[in-house]
Amino acid sequence: MAAAGYTNPLRDARDRRIPRVPDPCALVVFGVTGDLARKKLLPAVYDLANRGLLPPGFALLGFSRRDWGDADFSQLAMESAQKGARTPWRDGVWERLAASIRFVPGAFDDDEAFDTLQQTLIELEDSHGIHGNAAFYLSIPPPAFPTVLKQMQRTGLADSGDRGWRRVVVEKPFGHDLASSRDLNQLVDSVFTADDVFRIDHYLGKETVQNLLAMRFANTLFEPIWNANFVDSVQITMAEDVGIGSRAGFYDGAGAARDVLQNHLLQLLALTAMEEPVSFDADSLRIEKVKVLGAISLPSDLHAYAVRGQYEAGWLAGERAIGYLEESDVPADSTTETYAAVRLGVETRRWGGVPFYLRTGKRLPRRVTEIAVTFKRAPHLPFPVTDTQELGRNQLVVRVQPDEGVTMRFGSKVPGTAMEVRDVSMDFLYGEAFTESSPEAYERLILDVLLGDATLFPRNLEVEASWRVLDPLEAFWVGSQPERYRAGTWGPAGSDAMLRRDGRAWRRP
Amino acid sequence: MTTLWDTTGKEIVEALSAERRSTGAVAFGLVLTLVAVVDERNVRSAIDAATTASMAHPCRTLMVVRRQPEADTPRLDAEISIGGTGGPGETIVLRMWGRLALHAESVVLPLLAPDAPVVTWWHGEPPPHISHDPLGVLADRRVTDSAAAADPPAALHARAHDYRPGDTDLAWPRLTGWRSLLAAAFDACPDAAGPVTVYAERKNPSAVLLAGWLGPRLRSDVAVEDSAGPGITEVRVAAAPGAGSEVPLLSVVRTDGRTAVLSRSGQPDRTLPLPRRERGDLLAEELRRLDADQVYAEALAAAFSLTELNDRPQHRRHVWRDIAEAPSERIGEFLPGVSDVRATGGHTDPSTVEETAREMLAADRADQAKAAAAVGDTTAAP
Ligand SMILES: NC(=O)c1ccc[n+]([C@@H]2O[C@H](COP(=O)([O-])OP(=O)(O)OC[C@H]3O[C@@H](n4cnc5c(N)ncnc54)[C@H](OP(=O)(O)O)[C@@H]3O)[C@@H](O)[C@H]2O)c1
Numbered sequence: 001m002a003a004a005g006y007t008n009p010l011r012d013a014r015d016r017r018i019p020r021v022p023d024p025c026a027l028v029v030f031g032v033t034g035d036l037a038r039k040k041l042l043p044a045v046y047d048l049a050n051r052g053l054l055p056p057g058f059a060l061l062g063f064s065r066r067d068w069g070d071a072d073f074s075q076l077a078m079e080s081a082q083k084g085a086r087t088p089w090r091d092g093v094w095e096r097l098a099a100s101i102r103f104v105p106g107a108f109d110d111d112e113a114f115d116t117l118q119q120t121l122i123e124l125e126d127s128h129g130i131h132g133n134a135a136f137y138l139s140i141p142p143p144a145f146p147t148v149l150k151q152m153q154r155t156g157l158a159d160s161g162d163r164g165w166r167r168v169v170v171e172k173p174f175g176h177d178l179a180s181s182r183d184l185n186q187l188v189d190s191v192f193t194a195d196d197v198f199r200i201d202h203y204l205g206k207e208t209v210q211n212l213l214a215m216r217f218a219n220t221l222f223e224p225i226w227n228a229n230f231v232d233s234v235q236i237t238m239a240e241d242v243g244i245g246s247r248a249g250f251y252d253g254a255g256a257a258r259d260v261l262q263n264h265l266l267q268l269l270a271l272t273a274m275e276e277p278v279s280f281d282a283d284s285l286r287i288e289k290v291k292v293l294g295a296i297s298l299p300s301d302l303h304a305y306a307v308r309g310q311y312e313a314g315w316l317a318g319e320r321a322i323g324y325l326e327e328s329d330v331p332a333d334s335t336t337e338t339y340a341a342v343r344l345g346v347e348t349r350r351w352g353g354v355p356f357y358l359r360t361g362k363r364l365p366r367r368v369t370e371i372a373v374t375f376k377r378a379p380h381l382p383f384p385v386t387d388t389q390e391l392g393r394n395q396l397v398v399r400v401q402p403d404e405g406v407t408m409r410f411g412s413k414v415p416g417t418a419m420e421v422r423d424v425s426m427d428f429l430y431g432e433a434f435t436e437s438s439p440e441a442y443e444r445l446i447l448d449v450l451l452g453d454a455t456l457f458p459r460n461l462e463v464e465a466s467w468r469v470l471d472p473l474e475a476f477w478v479g480s481q482p483e484r485y486r487a488g489t490w491g492p493a494g495s496d497a498m499l500r501r502d503g504r505a506w507r508r509p
Numbered sequence: 510m511t512t513l514w515d516t517t518g519k520e521i522v523e524a525l526s527a528e529r530r531s532t533g534a535v536a537f538g539l540v541l542t543l544v545a546v547v548d549e550r551n552v553r554s555a556i557d558a559a560t561t562a563s564m565a566h567p568c569r570t571l572m573v574v575r576r577q578p579e580a581d582t583p584r585l586d587a588e589i590s591i592g593g594t595g596g597p598g599e600t601i602v603l604r605m606w607g608r609l610a611l612h613a614e615s616v617v618l619p620l621l622a623p624d625a626p627v628v629t630w631w632h633g634e635p636p637p638h639i640s641h642d643p644l645g646v647l648a649d650r651r652v653t654d655s656a657a658a659a660d661p662p663a664a665l666h667a668r669a670h671d672y673r674p675g676d677t678d679l680a681w682p683r684l685t686g687w688r689s690l691l692a693a694a695f696d697a698c699p700d701a702a703g704p705v706t707v708y709a710e711r712k713n714p715s716a717v718l719l720a721g722w723l724g725p726r727l728r729s730d731v732a733v734e735d736s737a738g739p740g741i742t743e744v745r746v747a748a749a750p751g752a753g754s755e756v757p758l759l760s761v762v763r764t765d766g767r768t769a770v771l772s773r774s775g776q777p778d779r780t781l782p783l784p785r786r787e788r789g790d791l792l793a794e795e796l797r798r799l800d801a802d803q804v805y806a807e808a809l810a811a812a813f814s815l816t817e818l819n820d821r822p823q824h825r826r827h828v829w830r831d832i833a834e835a836p837s838e839r840i841g842e843f844l845p846g847v848s849d850v851r852a853t854g855g856h857t858d859p860s861t862v863e864e865t866a867r868e869m870l871a872a873d874r875a876d877q878a879k880a881a882a883a884v885g886d887t888t889a890a891p
Contacts (some may be wrong), residue, residue, distance in 0.1 A: 006699040009726040010692040015804040017682065017794065018689045023696070054688060056779045058691055092768055096780045099511055129776050220700070428665075 009097055022450035024057030025133035027118070027126055028107075030148055031140035032062035032073065036171065039068035040079045041139060043084030044443040050087040051096045051439075053447055057129035058101045063117060065107040073103035080115035080452070082406050083485065086440055094415035098244065114151045121157070133164025133448050135198075138170055141250070141475060149191045158191045160374065167196045172263050174199055174460075175505045176254060177474065178467035185460040193388040197465065198449045200416075203369070204456040205266045205441030205448075209271065210406040214369070215406070217397070219275050222396070224374065229348045232393060233502075236268050237370040237509055239364040241316060243487070244338070251288070257340040257470060259478075260360040264369075266466045267458060268400070269356055272371055273346050282454035286462065293465035297345040302476045304501060306496040309339035311363040315488035321363055338362045340470065341495040342473060343502075355502065368509040369400040383419060390422035393509070405429040510590040521587045525601065525620065525698075532591045539598065542622045542646055543570045545615075547632040548848050549792040554788070555632045561789025562606045563598040566796040569622045572602040573644065575847050580726030583609035583766045585616060596798065600756055606841040610844065614643035626650065630792065634658045634845040637667040639676070640869045641823060644805035646827040652795050654679040654713040658845075666859055669867035672825050673706065673873070674801030679712040681805045682791040686783045687719060687741060687761070702758055703747035705731040719744070721812030721889050722804070739766040740785055757809040819826055821870065828869060 011018070025047065029037055048054050062073045078098070082089060102120055106113020124130050136157070138148060152158040152168075160166040166219060169248045175181030188197050203209055216222055225231070238260055251259065270289040276356075277284040299305035312323035324330060324338050339361030346356060375394040388411070395409040406428045414420040448456055483492035490506065499505050511524045525631035542560070547555040553572060559570045586769070591599045603616055624742055628650040635653035637647035641874055654676050668678050681731045698734040709716035719741065720731040747759040756774045761783075763769040769783035806818040 007699075008692060008695045010688070010695045010723075015688075016798060016802075017685045017802075018692050021689065021693045052689065052782050056690075056781055090782075093782050096768070096782065099780075129779075209586055230591075269891060 007167065007343050010283055011249055019051075019053055020447075021053060022055050022447070022452075023133050024055045024128070024130045025135065025164070025450055026059040026061055026121060026128070026130045026378055027135050027137065027446070027450070028061040028063065028121075029137045029139055029145075029373075030063045031138070032103075033064045033076070034139050036189055037139045038080040039084055040311070040440070041446070042080040042444045043086070043139065043176045044446050046081035046094065046097060047087045047440065047443050048084045048447060050085070050093045053449075054097075057131070058096070058391060058497055059102060059124045059128045059130055061120065062103045063106065063480050064103075065486065068103050068105055070101060070103045074098045074101045077101060095425070096374055108140070108151065111151070111154075113156070114155045120154045125163075130164075132160065133165050135167040135169060137446075140167065144149075146187060148265060149187055152176075153182055153191045157317060159464065164195065165452065167198060167449055167452070168193065169194045169200060171197045172201050173254065173258060173265070174263070174463045175467065176258055176297070178464060178471050183462075185463070195454070197460070198445075198457045199456050199459070200445055201263050201267050202441040202445065203267060203447040204367070204398065204458070205443075206400060206404070208398060208400050210407055210456075212271055212398050213280070213406075216323065224274075226373075228352055228354045230375050231351075231354050232374045233355045233357065234269075235359075235374070235507055236265050236272070236273060236370075237358075237372070237507075238264055238360040238369045239367060239490075239509065240360075240362045241364060241367045243311070243363050244324070244327055244330075245329070246328070248327055251338045252330050254310070255337045255340070256360050256362065257337065257342075257473060260359060261340050261342070262466050262470045263458070263463075265358045265360060266296075266469060267360065267462075268369075268371055269296070269344070269346075270462070272373070272438070273348075273351055273356070275350070280455070282457075282459075286459050287319045289458075290461045291347060291466055293350070293462060295347045295351075296469050297301075298469065299343050299345070302473070303497055305343040306473055307339075307341045307492060307498055308337035308477060309492035309495065310334075310336070310479075310482040310484045311338050311360065311361075311487045312484050314363070314489065315363065316488035321448060323487070324363075333375055335479075335481055337477070338405070339364075339482070339485060339491045339495070341491065341498065342360065343498065357499065357504075357506070361485075361491050361504070364490055366509070367402065370509050371398040372507050372509075373397070374504075374507075383421065387419050388421045390420070390491045397507075403429065413449060413501060510586060513587045516585050516587055516780050518585070518619055521585075521589070521616070522602070524587070524768075525589055525599070527531055528589050528591050529599070529602065531547045534575050535727065537821045539569055539622050539625055540622075541568045541628055541799070543568045543796070544617055544629040544648065545570060545632055546628060546629065546642075546644060547572055547574055549574050549576055549604075550848050556600065556602075556889055558632075558787070558792050558858060560602065561787065562792040565793045568649055568796070569599045569625075570601070571619075571620055572600065573613045573617065574602065574604045575613065575844055576606050576612040577602055578844055578847065579609065579749055580607040583607035585609060588887055610847070611661070611869040612643075614647060617644060618647070619662060621647075627794060628652060628799070630654075630795075631823070632657065634667070635664055635678075635856055636845055637664075638828070638865055638869060639673075640671075640828045640873075641830060643827055645810055646825050649675060650795070650799050652679065652792070653675045653677075657670065661712050661714040662717060663859060665757065665809075666813060667862045667866070669809045669815055669818070670863050671869070672805065672806060672809060672815075672818045673821050673825055674803075674819065677795055677802055678714070678718075678809075679788070679791050679795070680718050681802070681808075682794040683715045683740070684722070686786070687715075687796065688722065690761060690769060690771065690781060690783060694761070694773065698759065698760055698773070701749035702727040702729050703749040705729050705747070706743075706745045707741060708731045708736040708743040708745075709741040710734045713738070713740060714750075715859055716741050717812045718805075718808050721810070722808035724739050725807070725811050822873045824873055824876060825869070826876055827846045828872075852868055 104117045125132055158166055167235045175184045271294050274288040274292040277288045308326050325332055341359035344356045373396045381388050391411045397407040399405050409423050411421045412424045415420055483494050485492040510530050511698045512684035545555050555841050583838055586604040589603040626649040629644050631653040640877045645651050655661050655664035693773045707716050707719050720733050724731040744760045747760045748758045757775040761769050762772050763783050766785045769781050810818045
């Protein structure tokens, strides 16, 4: 361990070429056979290794109820990495990573297995020089959280002592309502200290989402008009073309609002609407996000401004898609929503009176996530009405995925002798969004966990503030039937009616 | 793609804007113009590198290919391509024959993307004095590659004496992997370092820079020794004298150009990826930041016992040499790295390089002082 007061003579703040590399450490993944681990986490670890962003001393530990040895896990990890990695495959990189892979078999209620895990970590301290630093990734079903956390408490795994740091990574869902999320937060915080808990919202790891902050706070062009004086309304959309697949067990009973609205959409809203943080560090950002989340208001007339839907069979992108109720393991009388739309307000001086329309759904025509800010019409148009018939409202769209970038829509003269003005869209693609090899959100987030940088992670106050928004909505929906919409359409009719009532329409993404 | 034979700069500008319109590249996120000075033999490899770099930094690339400067009649050919295989940006290959090759800037200037920064990159042998090359003088950032020179350490020596903020050499990003690894190794290494030895292939300019970077920071003597390569093969840091140990504090060994072994006393060896990188990657790293790299300047200064490179003026005054009048047998001197020059120029010896660089620096300092005085005058005026 570095002595106190030691500063590395080779590090220099002006040296922007040398990347930040975490301290020597171990990454322990619980539920390593699961979907998330195979599709995202293991490929991300390989990509980090390939980019040289893992520390000299590093170990990857898998924990799962399989009768496996290190080699079996290594095989699974290799197959996952080959399938999911963004960077080119290099045998050499893999071989070195494989040399630091360990597997500990066991179920979560198996005391012996956790003792072995603890023992393995201690051994790695010497053999791999990890200095007692470890991050635990809970890639497991939420009901298993308490068991695993208690095991870690019992064995002292969560306790860094004076050996180094111990961090835990928690995946969504962070509970299913305010009460349960509080319980979960209390439980996690009682085992780890609050600063060592990293909640993943992978949207925040995306380049464009971070770019939204750069766009707002590094420019003079946008911030002066980023308020109720100029903004007419904001639409935040997260559409998926897929159905629920095999996730019925988790999805049914939870639904679109808990699965997406509570976390991703509200986080995007927070970043769009928040005030300028005093600096770009985790605490300052959190303060602003919590403020704006706390200022969110629900419409008084929920009948008119909250819509939920459920897809029925239809055609999507040239293929037939079955309805939600026909999906395997979904009860025939399920009232779970697969689409949710709501109008929210933000009660601050900046945003008073500006509606924020949020929507999310499955089996919509295409996969797209975007934030669209629509501006007010010019207060006076010096042109004859006929000339500006086709002129809509100016719009600024942040495309989060796919085709990350920005679109601007504004009026322009139609070439020709007559003075006619119509809308043109200007698309802006920039940067590493082009490249296959640009880091995946999980890669960025895992690296940040190992570095201990919490900037891109929602803290428990934010999670609780989000549930406070959602709980009344869920209470209102209890016992109601979701509206039906055909797979392959942009959601139920009620959702369109909701905007029509306000004299607006959803943007077609 | 549009190809223009025996054309003019004006026609190229028109063809470029027609091509932009027809491919719909109207609102490109162009962030800079890259001017690449490249020899005919290397056009392909330079385009590949520029393509890789433009993936990360969409840019307009102007490839300046100088050909047969002795030819009697000047001539200009151009190939324009947007998007497609050239990456997301725009690529224009400009081939210049005859004396036009010596006035490439006249073709380049109208083609620069409006108000975007300009980076000039010499793919081959760099010019000993950038002030002699208008393509370098007009750039905000200049990237050379001393490893491509006939005598790399001499070329790096010229870079040091000729330095202005905003210059870098690809020998520097070739070190980023080494530097990252060494920095990580020293994160947990409070023991004082003793003498350092860098082993590298003969005449490796990166090794010289690495020594310049390590020496002042570790307050150690750094020796550079020859090895079989490829590139840098080992960095060995001895324990500080008096620490009572013969064992080196740490060493990093890379013999295959791909993986390194980090050994530290009292700890198990670690194997880490440390690949030699493609030119495109190096260039992409250079294009990330367009301001001066002070850490590079310090390493370069230390390597050649210079001081205060960071305080030099940003600006270079173009030193006009009327090459059009130059006798054919001396043209090679003016155009290092052009393969179809029949007569190659005489070798410039280090002391001449230093002398010329000193004169140029004095001129640029004078310009800077004049500019500062002028500003003072206007603010002082009532
Ligand atoms: N999949 C995604 O794309 C995604 C997206 C966002 C968030 N998440 C969240 O990420 C977490 C993991 O999701 P997932 O989709 O990967 O889940 P999953 O496919 O169901 O995998 C769960 C993992 O936990 C293990 N496990 C379950 N119960 C266990 C027990 N009693 N003892 C030992 N191991 C046990 C499973 O091992 P077996 O193989 O032995 O069953 C499996 O490895 C969840 O919190 C989920 O909400 C997932």
